[in-house]
Amino acid sequence: MARVRCLRPGEERVISKTNATALTATGGSAARRLGIPRAWRLRVGLILISLSIATLLVISFAPLGGIVIWLAILCTLCGIAAGYGLSTWRYQAGLRILNAGMIDAQDGNLKPVKIPKVRDPLLLRLYREYNKTITTLGGMFALVEECQNRVLTERNRMNVVVQVLPAALLGVDDNLCINTVNKQTETLFGKKERYLVGVSLFDVLSITDETREILRDAFLYKQDIRNQVINIHLNDAERWLSMNLSFVTQDEGEMAAVITLLDITEYKQLQESVYTREKLVAMGQLAAGVAHELNTPLGSILGYSQLLIDSCEDPQRARHFARTISEQTKRCSRIIHNLLNYARKEKCQGEFCDVNALVDEVVDTLISCRLKRYEISLERDLKDSPIVDGGCGELDIVLTNLLINAVQALKGVEKPMIRVSTGLNEGGFAYIIVEDNGPGIPGELRSRIFEPFFSTKDVGEGSGLGLSISHAMVSRRGGTLRYDSDYRDGARFVIRLPNATQATE
Missing domain, CATH: 3.30.450.20 (PAS domain)
Structure with a gap:
């Protein structure tokens, strides 16, 4: 398709040499060579036509010879032809100019034609309407071309963005x-x-x-x-x-x-390695407490076993000592079992966790040593016996992290106290609330406490991953872990989990 070349409004079109040559090959050039002025050509043509008609009337009614009649008829026809040519030449020339302009427009040259000096209002109107149409089309084509260029530019830009x-x-x-x-x-x-x-x-x-x-x-x-x-x-x-x-x-x-x-494969692998590292760090922190907890029942086992040996003659006392040994042995087993559960990597499908029992195990076996060391009192408000899906392998990590954070926040606080509450809310969700009477978390830091590697503790006391990992673990179970900003007497964390009581029935 030929490229459209547009003109600005008011610019006139110059007829090409080929079209000009075509115009000179018309019958109008003969009239010009005869020297007849343009203003008189139409008048002369009308006069010739009138004379020819008059000649026909004379022939029709006058008694003339055969040859004269034929000569008169021939002259009449020539007069009519000459008159028609002279009278229509102006229109033919004007239409040829417009036709040449249309041919150029088909070739993509949208240029207004040069208006000749004519007095005929019809030709002037045709010239002006044609030039107006050509100018409008030129502007429209220019606008379309500009829009196409913009679309192509934007398309290329978007394609670059998509590819990178x-x-x-x-x-x-x-x-x-x-x-x-x-x-x-x-x-x-x-x-x-x-x-x-x-x-x-x-x-x-x-x-x-x-x-x-x-x-x-x-x-x-x-x-x-x-x-x-x-x-x-x-x-x-x-x-x-x-x-x-x-x-x-x-x-x-x-x-x-x-x-x-x-x-996100590399991110998942890094996340798993961070989880493992955090578990190892937490287990290292708990090692001393576990050793202390094991030493207490082992000392009891050793002492009562010696008493059992010394009191073989009294069966009743022997049974009492044996019962005590059995209870302390079970306690050691429970401590080891909880430690193994702590090290579990994922929640177990098809298993359920008794939240109240979980709180008792974590407090009695993993946290009690720290509570005694810092003389922190702990209150338990356990009710409704909520059951959640997925076992306790990750929840004890979350609860232990929250309790350790609470213990560390209570250093130097007069009459330190931690409170753990459980139950079911109106929506049927299980909740665990851990709160303390420490200084709490400053308002400007609350929005960042769940970010990885963010910590308010001194160097060496925390990795900044405990709350981040705990938040991820609770989220994987379809629950939430949040800090209660409305609590003014210290810090309060709320765990919310889907209740699985109906699934166990």
Whole structure:
């Protein structure tokens, strides 16, 4: 298609040499060569036509010879032709100029024509309307061309942004078929664009049935997905991805949604290593307390076993000593069992945790030594016997971290006190509340206490990961861990977990 060349309003068009040559080849040039002025050509033509008509009338009624009649008829016809040519030459010349302009416009040259010196109002109107139309079209084409250039520039800019995204981007239609990918997608899946476009999303992603249902429900109900962590297998390796899905307005057959996949495998591995490190640090802090707790029942076992040996002659006393030995042995076993539970990595599916029993075990076996050392009183308000899903392997870590933080915050406080409350709220959720009468947390720091590596303790007393990890553990169970900003008598942390009492019935 020829490129359109536009003129500014008021610019006149110069007829090309070819079109000018075509104009000189017309019948009007003969009239010009005869020397007839332009103003008189129309008048002369009308006079010739009138004379020809008069001649016909004379021939019709006058008695003339045959040859004279034919000569008169011939002269009449020539007069009519000459008169018609002279009278219509002006219009023909004007129309030829307009026709030449239209031919140039078809070639992409949108230029107004030069208006000749004519007095005929019809021709003047045609010239002006044509030039006005050409000028308007020129402006419209210029605007369209400018808009096209802007669209292409914006499209190129957006394409650059999409290609440099750190996440893999996939555009899919309503049938979950891929129609758009970026460079990160090719890198993640190890395939070129031509092997990904047109393929079903489920054929590319080796995902679990649960993730498939999440995607199907999202497309069925047009619901966006935000930061959904999924697990897939790529090239015989396990990968963790953070998936986001957003729907877009689209025409039939075009992109319906955009999916981004961010590889967080290294982050997950780092997170697991941080969890392990925090557990080791916490277990190291508890080692002295566990040793003290074990020494107490072991001393009792040793003493009562010696008394049992010395009192063999009194069966009743022997049974009492034996019963005491058995109880202290069970206590040692319980301490070791709780320590092993503390070291467990994940919650166990199909297991349940008695929250009240968990509080008793953590306080009696892991925290009691610290409470005695710093002379801290601890109150328990345990009720409703809430049961939660997933075992106690992670909850005891969370509760221990909160209690250790409370103990450390009470150093130097007069009459230090910790209170642990449990129960069920009106929504059927189990809760654990740990509060102390210490100085609390300053208002400017409350928004950061759950950030990794943030700590208000002195160097060497904390890693800044305890609350962050505890928050993540509670969140994985579908619960929440928050700091109660309305509590004014110290610090209060509230754990909220889905109750599993009905599941146990």
